[in-house]
Amino acid sequence: MTDTGGPAERELGQDRPTLAPTGAQVRRWRRYLADERAEGAVYRDLASRRSGEEREILLALAEAERRHEDHWRELLGDHVGRPLRGAWRTRILGWLARRFGSVFVLALAQRAEARSSYGTDDDATSAMAADERIHGEVVRSLATRGRNRVSGMFRAAVFGANDGLVSNLALVLGIGATGVAPQTVLFTGVAGLLAGALSMAAGEYVSVRSQRELLEASMPDPEAEQAIPHLDVDANELALVYRARGMGAAEAAEHAAEVLRDQDTPRRTTPVAQDYEAIGSPWHAALSSFAFFGSGALLPVLPYMFGLSGVAAVVVATAVVGLALLATGATVGILSGAAPLRPALRQLAIGYGAAGVTYVLGLAFGTTVT
Structure with missing residues (x-):
């Protein structure tokens, strides 16, 4: 494998081999390219079954996979050849995403991101290795939303x-x-x-x-919060509410003063949907x-x-x-x-x-x- 320098050089873009790639490198790079294409397709398929913020997040992940595709395509140059099929795990993910788009697909995608070998491959940049790790956390969070539902x-x-x-x-x-x-x-x-x-x-x-x-x-009782505007600013028990909820005395007093100063700040008074979803x-x-x-x-x-x-x-x-x-x-x-x-x-x-x-x-x- 061609020596491409340490992590700092890789981050600066000095990660291109100066010698002709070996046959083993070409085969590995083509496999990486195929996997990145397949993973991007999985995220686009999942996005097609989502809306709003989740759709935007999945499309952003697909765009990141496209950047990784460009990296391997640039390294391959004239050796890019005909497109290969992605790994069988990724192809199964794509099939499931197109037909179901369920939380199970996100859970499987989470494991797929965790299996990335970019961290130990000198031909992948440090940024790409970090991307894969962060992608795993993004997918984990999306899967958690589904698990809660x-x-x-x-x-x-x-x-x-x-x-x-x-x-x-x-x-x-x-x-x-x-x-x-x-x-x-x-x-x-x-x-x-x-x-x-x-x-x-x-x-x-x-x-x-x-x-x-x-x-x-x-x-919290919403009717109790309606009494806040009528409290005596100099003598009230609002801080006791926050102390009963677990705050220390100083923190509770400071928070109570903030609430009284800004009574128009929206506060949570009823259970959010996620509480009931779980x-x-x-x-x-x-x-x-x-x-x-x-x-x-x-x-x-x-x-x-x-x-x-x-x-x-x-x-x-x-x-x-x-x-x-x-x-x-x-x-x-x-x-x-x-x-x-x-x-x-x-x-x-x-x-x-x-x-x-x-x-x-x-x-x-x-x-x-x-």
Whole structure:
């Protein structure tokens, strides 16, 4: 690789090789160019499904990727050749962005920015390496907005599906291991599905509703702020309000004096939309929990519904639930911006562990699987 100088020289634009590029350099630069094109296309596709500030931010990111394209195109010169396809991860991102434009795409884009190798490549400028790091933070912030919008429903969906999978698999395996008739296992599984789904829905509704009421109770009373213009400037308790909210005595007194000097300054008196977005709607949470718990709880019952029994039903139910647990774990990992493999395996281990314990207890208290 051609020595192009240290970071200071690279920042000053003295990062062009003085010798003809090697074949390895040309191949690497062409790959970088293809990836930058693909990443810019992802941001433009996402921007086409957004409006306002988010659209402007995504288009600005696409423009930054275009600047990086120009860098590699200039280095390549006559070696630029026919356009290559971007990395398969980036192509998948583009496909998802064009069809869904969801928070999952932003979470995946966040990971893609974090994988940039510009920081260790002498042919990329220090500014480009810094750009990629900052792009990751921009995308992280955009993804956080999306996570806040879906967190209430998503939490209910993931918890509901996971609880349905694990609890009903454990129930079905535990009852089946006692040696009862397959029809009894089927009826037990259906009863567990209905009881669990209704219980989860009721619990989610109460939980989310209570959170929203607690938030409302914690917000300042707008009628109390209407009394501020009528306070005695020399003797009032406004500073006590700010001290009760956590300020020190001196800071509270200074803030109270500022408020009295500028009573026209707008102040937050009601919960902002983001507060409620992060909690979600109680009805949406309840319906999501019911639907996803029921969907998850249905899978362990399917083998018995199709006439399987004994070891065959146990194996099929365990395998199907295992795949579903891997999928829910991977989904959580993707949404959180982490690698999907570890949360998927963690979900699988927890689910199988709970079901395994119940199955062993069923064997201990029953007869045998027939």
